[in-house]
Amino acid sequence: MRLSDALQGQRIKIVKVREECALHAKVQAMGLHSAREATVLSRSGRMMLVEVGNVRLALSDEIAGYVEVHPQL
Amino acid sequence: MSENGRTVRVAIAGNPNTGKTTLLNRLAGSTFAVGNWPGVTVERKTGFVQFQGWRIELVDLPGLYTLEPLTEDERIARDYLLNERPDVILNVVETPRLERNLNLTVELAELGIPMVMALNMMDEAQRLGISVDVGKLYALSGIRAIPTNGRSGQGVRELLPAILEAHQRQQRPTLALIHDEDPLMANLRAAAELDAQSRRLGIAEGLYRAVVQRREAQAREFSAALDRVLLHPVLGLVAYLAIMYLFFKVSFDFSAPLMDWLDGFINGYVGQIAATALMQIGAPELVVRFMSEAVIGGVGFALTFLPLIAVMFFLLTLLGMSGYMARLPFLLDRFMRHLGLNGKAVIPLLLGLGCNVPAVMATRTMESPRDKLLVVMMIPFMSCPARLVIFSFFATLFFPQNAALVIFGMYALGVVVALFTSLLLQRALFKHESSAMLIELPPYRLPHLPTVGAIVWSHVREFLYRAGTVIFAVSVVIWSLIHLPPGATPAESIVARIGQAIAPAFAPLGLGDWRITTSLVPAFLAREVSLSFMATVTAAEEEASEERAFDFIAETQEQAEGLLRALGQSVSSLLNLNLQTLNVEEDEETAFLRDRVRALFTPASGLAFMIMLLLYNSCLAVYGVMDKEVGRKYALGFLAWSFVVAWVVAFVVYQVAQRVLA
Numbered sequence: 068m069r070l071s072d073a074l075q076g077q078r079i080k081i082v083k084v085r086e087e088c089a090l091h092a093k094v095q096a097m098g099l100h101s102a103r104e105a106t107v108l109s110r111s112g113r114m115m116l117v118e119v120g121n122v123r124l125a126l127s128d129e130i131a132g133y134v135e136v137h138p139q140l
Numbered sequence: 141m142s143e144n145g146r147t148v149r150v151a152i153a154g155n156p157n158t159g160k161t162t163l164l165n166r167l168a169g170s171t172f173a174v175g176n177w178p179g180v181t182v183e184r185k186t187g188f189v190q191f192q193g194w195r196i197e198l199v200d201l202p203g204l205y206t207l208e209p210l211t212e213d214e215r216i217a218r219d220y221l222l223n224e225r226p227d228v229i230l231n232v233v234e235t236p237r238l239e240r241n242l243n244l245t246v247e248l249a250e251l252g253i254p255m256v257m258a259l260n261m262m263d264e265a266q267r268l269g270i271s272v273d274v275g276k277l278y279a280l281s282g283i284r285a286i287p288t289n290g291r292s293g294q295g296v297r298e299l300l301p302a303i304l305e306a307h308q309r310q311q312r313p314t315l316a317l318i319h320d321e322d323p324l325m326a327n328l329r330a331a332a333e334l335d336a337q338s339r340r341l342g343i344a345e346g347l348y349r350a351v352v353q354r355r356e357a358q359a360r361e362f363s364a365a366l367d368r369v370l371l372h373p374v375l376g377l378v379a380y381l382a383i384m385y386l387f388f389k390v391s392f393d394f395s396a397p398l399m400d401w402l403d404g405f406i407n408g409y410v411g412q413i414a415a416t417a418l419m420q421i422g423a424p425e426l427v428v429r430f431m432s433e434a435v436i437g438g439v440g441f442a443l444t445f446l447p448l449i450a451v452m453f454f455l456l457t458l459l460g461m462s463g464y465m466a467r468l469p470f471l472l473d474r475f476m477r478h479l480g481l482n483g484k485a486v487i488p489l490l491l492g493l494g495c496n497v498p499a500v501m502a503t504r505t506m507e508s509p510r511d512k513l514l515v516v517m518m519i520p521f522m523s524c525p526a527r528l529v530i531f532s533f534f535a536t537l538f539f540p541q542n543a544a545l546v547i548f549g550m551y552a553l554g555v556v557v558a559l560f561t562s563l564l565l566q567r568a569l570f571k572h573e574s575s576a577m578l579i580e581l582p583p584y585r586l587p588h589l590p591t592v593g594a595i596v597w598s599h600v601r602e603f604l605y606r607a608g609t610v611i612f613a614v615s616v617v618i619w620s621l622i623h624l625p626p627g628a629t630p631a632e633s634i635v636a637r638i639g640q641a642i643a644p645a646f647a648p649l650g651l652g653d654w655r656i657t658t659s660l661v662p663a664f665l666a667r668e669v670s671l672s673f674m675a676t677v678t679a680a681e682e683e684a685s686e687e688r689a690f691d692f693i694a695e696t697q698e699q700a701e702g703l704l705r706a707l708g709q710s711v712s713s714l715l716n717l718n719l720q721t722l723n724v725e726e727d728e729e730t731a732f733l734r735d736r737v738r739a740l741f742t743p744a745s746g747l748a749f750m751i752m753l754l755l756y757n758s759c760l761a762v763y764g765v766m767d768k769e770v771g772r773k774y775a776l777g778f779l780a781w782s783f784v785v786a787w788v789v790a791f792v793v794y795q796v797a798q799r800v801l802a
């Protein structure tokens with residue numbers, strides 16, 4: 068599944084960030100890269116708030132759509 | 141690379157919002173802007189320190205996540221690191237987020253430049269139970285790490301010897317010296333097949349695991365709890381509106397009593413002392429007039445507004461330093477998107493309420509050139525304190541019952557025209573293009589008051605500087621022109637002739653008087669000059685002031701009591717949630733300018749004048765920075781457009797108001 072499909076409160080593990088994403092390198096360098104676990108803190112419109120470790124990122128669906136994830140328990 | 145072996149050039153590099161500028165300010169005693177949102181620094185800033193006979197040149201760079209730049213500020217940082225090859229890189233990391241920060245560290249290490257790491261925000265790391273084994277970090281990476289706290293200054297001085305040592309010994313990062321059993325090595329092996337970035341991410345993660353100890357986390361809940369309210373789709377908006385209301389309310393109500401006092405102090409007290417002193421030493425009448433008309437009338441008038449400017453910057457700084465401003469792009473993205481804008485545009489637009497110049501520069505953090513251009517063309521319509529000076533003067537003069545409403549209306553009009561401009565541009569230039577948004581939200585931080593004080597002071601200093609230079613120069617030039625040709629009355633002067641020449645263009649707005657039209661010309665340099673100008677002209681038209689008995693001691697005592705009273709009123713205004721109508725007491729000393737301006741305008745033409753000054757460009761400095769950021773074509777285009785809009789809106793409002801208010 069893609070990060071953009073994740074629900075509020077869901078915990079996920081990142082598989083990869085697809086290279087077609089123009090911000091590919093930046094997204095990964097900001098902390099969303101493979102094997103990292105993250106929590107979707109909230110969603111509002113096209114934006115979602117994601118917590119990875121101590122980092123909190125706000126990203127729009129366009130970007131979240133490029134992030135492949137696995138749901139975690 | 142250094143010209144004489146005694147200089148070290150140090151690049152301060154790291155993720156955004158890690159405290160790079162804070163550390164530079166501590167080391168070099170500079171006062172560059174800091175704030176709790178990513179993207180405060182958008183250009184190179186340099187500071188110097190002398191240390192053990194060395195001159196250490198510290199170059200503060202915009203924050204970066206990778207060396208693959210997408211935005212202009214990132215490009216500036218990357219270009220400096222790659223093309224200018226500093227002697228040493230000072231990598232500032234946020235210790236609580238070291239895991240993520242190390243991604244960039246690994247990339248920087250590949251540049252092969254000697255490197256020192258500042259483990260900043262140690263205070264927050266300790267609260268989170270995070271500790272770093274600096275010995276192991278050095279052993280694994282060849283990077284000397286110094287724990288620092290930018291807020292208290294702890295550890296900051298120790299960066300200097302570490303920098304010198306790294307330079308003298310050419311300590312380059314050696315991420316290859318890795319023991320076999322280290323988790324780093326396992327990660328390296330796993331990453332061996334991967335692309336460059338994945339390999340770096342693997343190394344960073346391995347390094348992190350090797351050097352960081354975490355006790356159970358606590359204390360982080362504060363930001364999370366606050367965000368549940370402030371970023372809530374409904375509650376968050378209510379909170380936003382309440383915060384903006386308080387921002388304006390406190391700006392007006394807290395500063396109003398102080399401005400009243402300052403007005404009387406400058407005109408009544410300082411002006412009287414100066415006049416009395418000059419007359420007693422037998423100064424020629426022209427000098428006395430110069431003093432009271434150009435200096436007290438022009439410059440003194442502008443200074444009256446100092447409290448307003450200080451309070452506004454104080455509050456704006458609080459919004460930035462607390463971490464609230466960093467969240468607005470997320471909160472307001474929904475609305476911005478409907479208007480074809482990127483949520484990130486909120487920060488430059490809000491900064492525009494302080495000063496349009498840094499606001500325009502702040503657009504460098506936007507990923508898409510389209511978004512950037514749109515926002516740059518909107519910013520000058522965001523009213524700044526210099527314009528507020530005009531509004532508060534006119535609104536209290538002509539609409540004493542509804543002053544706050546009129547001022548609010550001006551701000552709102554600016555926003556509406558900005559949005560209209562952006563929509564027009566989107567129609568004319570761009571197809572719909574959705575732009576992605578990706579930002580980091582920093583934790584909320586209690587603003588560090590000395591830092592806030594320093595930032596406010598730097599704005600106040602800037603304003604004083606302007607009053608002492610631009611406003612003073614304009615006042616002097618205008619004062620001279622009013623008295624030229626020699627022997628002419630102001631109405632026959634050169635200034636009057638210039639004003640009369642352009643008057644027909646403004647007559648339909650009710651602004652056909654030469655004293656008004658001429659004041660619009662210097663307003664291009666700085667807004668508040670237009671009122672200073674009127675103050676100078678009207679002061680010059682006043683017959684030589686009659687001498688009054690001046691009792692120094694009694695007057696001084698009265699001023700001191702007045703100041704205390706004003707402070708009391710300011711503080712007690714904080715307890716009242718309602719916006720008090722900016723009631724300006726008319727004391728006789730300053731009533732003169734008000735009377736003259738009242739005679740020059742009607743309420744309707746007063747509105748037209750405010751609108752002209754709100755919408756037509758914003759000032760010379762903004763024109764300059766627009767030219768630099770988006771090019772001459774758009775900067776000139778903006779001038780023309782803003783003039784047309786200003787004229788048309790002022791015309792319509794004048795015509796309507798004339799009928800309604802008659």
Ligand SMILES: Nc1nc2c(ncn2[C@@H]2O[C@H](COP(=O)(O)OP(=O)(O)OP(=O)(O)O)[C@@H](O)[C@H]2O)c(=O)[nH]1
Pocket residue numbers: 155156157158159160161162163173174175176177178179180181182201202203204260261262263264288289290291292461585588591
């Ligand atoms: N608690 C804590 N806060 C700090 C420390 N150092 C800096 N800050 C705060 O962190 C925020 C960011 O500081 P800046 O110096 O503007 O960061 P920067 O790295 O220059 O940021 P950009 O220019 O946006 O890349 C400010 O609110 C500082 O007051 C520290 O050691 N501890």
Ligand SMILES: [Mg+2]
Pocket residue numbers: 160161162173174180181201202
């Ligand atoms: Mg900075």
